[in-house]
Amino acid sequence: MSKQPDPFRAGIERGWKITNGAEALPHTVNCDVAIVGTGAGAGITAELLTKAGLNVVLLEEGPLKTSTDFNQKESQAYADLYQEGGTRATLDKSLTILQGRCVGGTTVVNWTSSFRTPDATLKFWQEQYGLSDFTTAALAPWFEQAERRLNMVPWEVAPNLNNEILRTGAHKLGIAAHVIPRNVNACWNLGSCGLGCPTNAKQSMLVTTIPTALEAGAQLFYLTRAEKFEIENGEVKSLECVGVTANGTPVPHKTLRIQARHYVVAGGAINSPALLKRSKAPDPHDLLGKRTFLHPVAFSAAVFEQDVEPWAGAPQSIYVDHFLNVDPIDGPAGFKIEATPLHPGLASKLMGNMGPTLAARFKDYPKTQMMLSLVRDGFHPESAGGTVYLKPDGTPTLHYPLNDFVLDAFRRAMVAMAEIQFAAGAKMVRPVHEQAQEYSSLTEAKAGIAKLEMTPQMTGAGSAHVMGGCTMAGSEDKGVVRPDGLHWQVKNLSVHDGSVFPTSIGANPQLSIYGTVNRMATQLAKRLSGKDVSLA
């Protein structure tokens, strides 16, 4: 348990309006705007709408945990802060998905990497999705405000060795490597970002926008699932909610009906389209839940002579974009390379194998460096992403085929990562793949990787970036929502989260969500209140 000051708990003691839905719920609540979710999109929206004087209700399915609760233990973090207790995966289980589920959403557990939406991605959106106002210049002030509000600046401290190896190897190969901007303030460099920041250094929604909204009078209901909208004649009439236990089981007789002027869905990709599907929201062009993207991630482990301690220090501080620019954006998939922090649980997953082999790999754990390549998906006809379905109990599942197009990028990424790791002095490199051997030279690695059967289950794959499923577009035949986030067919419903992206971003998406939603929510605040507000 962290012994550091906890401003959120201090706010609760000051009388913030917060309700545990598993314990008690009022029958009905009326408000100006109901926001589903408390993550990146929801937080920005809540701050701006409350600044405009609107009466806001926030709904969070996950628990409320604050810095005092964050004990830097994976056992507690995965159970308390992640979707499905840390076990969310695609339907065929070939790809694991790390996604937040708590007050503050994924911003509580992300690794703080902060990138603006790349120009190439925005150009694709302009050309293919009619998003003419999504230019680099038009979005710049919205990103700039978010960066200022959340203190996003390039990491000034020396990278940990897990990241420095990426920079060293890239430079030796003549490849550019850059420092990652992070949303932190007085960071202790602990390396526990993925487990909830125990010092409140990370400028997540939990310590920034949500407290601001609560201080301005917003109401927060946690352990409260938005079950479905009642939609009539192109208008939401109400939102039905239910109290849930920590693992998401509905609590009998704990229900809440919310009536609002406007409703904002910001539960994150997978969850937002699922809510709209449960609500039978109009979907005349069969787009809802489709084109869900993941930045599928390939991994490569390397063992060095010296201790790397891959659990210590800022998780991500160096990146390489070289391999995003080798081919055209709509050609073979490019990939972004970053480091992967390794606490023991995540290490056990990525080290793979079992018995004596697993033991030998753990013997090298302190000397292990783990690299990742996130594949830019959604820009090619063979990269249509996944589809969100509802299970019989109404909860979502994502079918994302790990197809040959993606796996071709994985093979190229494995070679690229091995080359960088060897250039940095690795004694041994092993791609995360069931058939992979321990390669002691680049020549050996290239030959070995060429022989790997690149198939789902056999190939290690993960994701921490879920995007799409409620595509925004300039015309209704291509999008679930308009460029300003308003639903094309339902007049008092908006979507404000990463599910609106028409493709993946090609970079860690948190700042893309903040910047996009900053503009959407500022416009919404003006429409509902007549007031001009600003994030920073």
Added chain:
Amino acid sequence: MTTPTASSPASPKRRWLLKTALVVSAFGAAVGGGIFWKRGLSEGRLTASGQAVMRGVCLAVLSDILPADPAQREARVQAHLVRLDEFVAAMPTSSQQELAALLGVLANAPTRLMVVGMLSSWETASPQEIHKALENMRLHGNTVDMLSYHAVRDVTALAFFTNPDNWSLAGYPGPFDI
């Protein structure tokens, strides 16, 4: 740009249908429960037969990580089985049902033989025998075999290595005390 190959025999769509058929036929039978008498989970906790499966998997997956001393080894295994209940409790009901179905498949002799290829029961099989069977599922199995291997292997590894009591066995010094 190349053209999508949605209708080709090797297309992802076709493979998905094949996989779905396999998974549904194996796990659906277990969920139905008519021919299976051993269930893996009950009210979100491992049953005795579920524990037998996970104990066997633990001994094979964690073999050389567990202490060599028999008493210490057994204590770790017992603690792991307790930790597994805690781990499973954090999973949503639908995921618990999937795991329960899988453990049912693995616990009952006919489907154990089909998926794991192991004649011996989990209680009587040696760790080496279980390791050999899991290794076969890992590298040479069909989709259901591989999926089953990953499910029990990952639940075992994640529950074990996220447990602070096992950090010393992993070589992790633990976080800074703040």
